[in-house]
Amino acid sequence: MKEVRDQMKRAMVGLTSLALLLSFVAPAAAQDIAAQVRTWTGQTWRLMQPSMELFYTIMPPPREGGIATTPPAELITGGVGQSSGARLFGSTKEVSALLENGAAPIQGQRQANAVTLSKGGVETRIPFERLASLLFSRQPVWNGSLPPYVVTSHFRYSATAVLTDGSRVEGDYVNLGTTLLRGTTTQGRVEIPWQEIESVRFER
Numbered sequence: 746m747k748e749v750r751d752q753m754k755r756a757m758v759g760l761t762s763l764a765l766l767l768s769f770v771a772p773a774a775a776q777d778i779a780a781q782v783r784t785w786t787g788q789t790w791r792l793m794q795p796s797m798e799l800f801y802t803i804m805p806p807p808r809e810g811g812i813a814t815t816p817p818a819e820l821i822t823g824g825v826g827q828s829s830g831a832r833l834f835g836s837t838k839e840v841s842a843l844l845e846n847g848a849a850p851i852q853g854q855r856q857a858n859a860v861t862l863s864k865g866g867v868e869t870r871i872p873f874e875r876l877a878s879l880l881f882s883r884q885p886v887w888n889g890s891l892p893p894y895v896v897t898s899h900f901r902y903s904a905t906a907v908l909t910d911g912s913r914v915e916g917d918y919v920n921l922g923t924t925l926l927r928g929t930t931t932q933g934r935v936e937i938p939w940q941e942i943e944s945v946r947f948e949r
Contacts, residue, residue: 792928
């Protein structure tokens with residue numbers, strides 16, 4: 746009887762160890778995806794473990810009498826859905842106070858877990874894990890107030906997303922702000938700004 750109990754005890758220990766092992770292996774397998782990327786210049790990349798990284802800048806608050814004041818939310822720059830490049834928002838007095846303060850802006854990054862496409866003013870947020878592919882289109886935007894060297898690189902972007910279930914989401918406008926597509930190749934890590942991507946197809 747004791748021998749049977751010992752065998753059952755060993756079997757339970759073995760099953761517990763197997764369950765723990767699978768709990769570590771499953772997430773690793775889920776992250777084992779690749780991305781086939783083509784840029785507007787015709788370059789192609791195959792990125793392993795791709796991720797979308799969002800870079801942002803937080804302007805420090807102005808100081809009055811040595812005491813920091815709370816900055817308006819509009820003074821936070823960068824982010825999905827905003828124009829690329831750092832910009833300051835607020836009244837002339839607020840912006841001037843920040844610049845005169847002399848404090849360095851705080852820069853950071855985080856992983857973006859979704860892409861937002863807009864069509865007819867309606868926004869659709871697509872989780873990253875549901876994306877099978879993204880195809881971008883761009884149209885030159887003429888703005889007579891911009892210098893010639895800027896006009897040639899000023900575009901309005903649209904995109905078509907194919908989801909993992911085969912459905913499609915079309916957007917007549919997309920702006921992913923300061924987002925980069927990151928991944929690794931045999932040569933090392935690659936970082937591609939989203940504006941440089943013509944198409945990306947995920948392999949899961």
